[in-house]
Amino acid sequence: MTKIELTKQMIESEFLSPLKGFKKEIQVTERRKDPLTDEWCRISIERATRPVQLRGKLDEKIIKKSSEKCFFCNKRVEKSTPKYIPSLVPEGRIKVNEFILFPNLYPFCKYHAVGVLTSKHFLPVDEIKSERWKDCLEGCLRFFKIVNEKNPNVRFPSINFNYLPTAGASLIHPHVQILNSTSPSVMTGLYYKKSWEYFDKNKTNYWQDLIEQEVDDERFVGRTGSVFWFTSFAPTCNNEIIGVVKGNVSSLLEMGEEEINNISEGIWRIFRCINRHGFGYNMVMFSAPLDEHLGHFFSLNIKIVSRPSLSEYYTTDRGYSEILHKEPVITVIPEDLARDLKKKF
Ligand SMILES: [Zn+2]
Known part of the structure; x- marks a missing residue:
């Protein structure tokens, strides 16, 4: 280490x-x-x-109004959402219990799917239980395998979650965005590059070193089997949590049943600990390319951050410093956050 x-x-x-x-x-x-x-x-x-003007409570009116024409609710999900061509997905959409995956109507990469997590229009994020995440991961894996088999150059996967409009969700109904692309995102590419440089210099895997170091430190929150959860030393957003899979798993395709269970359980537990009524959240699962094993220098990891609460007049947490200076201003101390979460985890 x-x-x-x-x-x-x-x-x-x-x-x-x-x-x-x-x-x-x-x-x-x-x-x-x-x-x-x-x-x-x-x-x-x-x-x-500091005093923030117009801080309010979760806007129930928005939730009720948004359910009236929601594309993901009830039978509308069958009628109003796109389907894959039969040669790719014979049934058009991938279903695992309540989880339904279909093409994004407005994609921004070659294969950009949407996955509806639950049949309920609104669920507090801590009520999206581990079973729902497990079904989601299984459906996403099926999708990645199908796409990669037919298009070997489409090999950079990520599973992404915007929860509530303050976190970038255009629909309140809980859903994930599943990207499978011909190139990595800027952050994924940076992770590969920096993780490789770290390995080249130290001959060890940064992510596994992070587990070893942080497990005894004040930022450690807890573990769900092989997945270790801690707060970021230098967060990009408030309430930032990182989950890292211990061992040799570098890509989503390398997950076995055990990792799927551990990750699903961990996501639910983290949301149970950090959820405050009406807050938005973003989550990303960062993976190695589907056809490569990078376990010697990169590990499958998950990042979860909180966003402002959905109130009528909310203040965004992305200002000039975050957007133009690329230097986030954080108001939650990572070590205090970990201490708090550890009690509930
Ligand atoms: Zn809905």
Whole structure:
């Protein structure tokens, strides 16, 4: 095992605060570097307490109204969603219990599918139980295999989840986006490159080193069998959790029944621990190419982050710093988050 270096800087800023009768106040911001990607983030603890105008509760009206014409609800899913051509998927759509996978009507890669997770229009994210995730993973694997067999150059898979409109979902009905592409996404490509450079330098797998190092550290949350869950040292969003599969599994196709069960259970447990009423979430499963085994330097991993709550007038968490400076401002301390989650996990 190689020791992973964790770099942080402390920045003090001084002013006379009107909240303290114009007495001197010193606020501390931490700047932290992601040990793999070298990307920086800022953690501003005080910012979490700043007044946000118009913070509200989950907007029940939006949920009710959106169900009226939802394409994924009831019989409409059969009538209103696209089908694959029979030579690719003979039944048109892939079904595993409640899970239904079909082509995205507006794709942004060669094979871009949508998978509806549940027959219910709205489910709090912590009520999407491990069985639903298990069916989802099984359906996605079937899809990846079929596509890759017929198109060997389509080999970069990812499973992605936008939960609620504040996290980018255009429909409230819980669904995943399944991409199988001829090239990796920018972040997937960066992970391959940086993981390879780490291996080249240290002769060890960064992700397995991360497990070894973090399991005894304050960011460790818990494990579901072979999958280890911890908070990111340098998050890109608030409440950022990473899950890494211990061992030699680098791609989604290398998952056996055990990994599918462990990952599904872990996703459910994480959402049970972090869910706050009405919050949005993003999740991505990062995989090696379908036809390659990269287990010596890359491991299958999952990232989960929280987004603002779905209230009538919400404040986005993506501002100039995140979008244009590529330097996220985080208001949750990863070590505090892990301590909190560990109790409930
Ligand atoms: Zn619906």
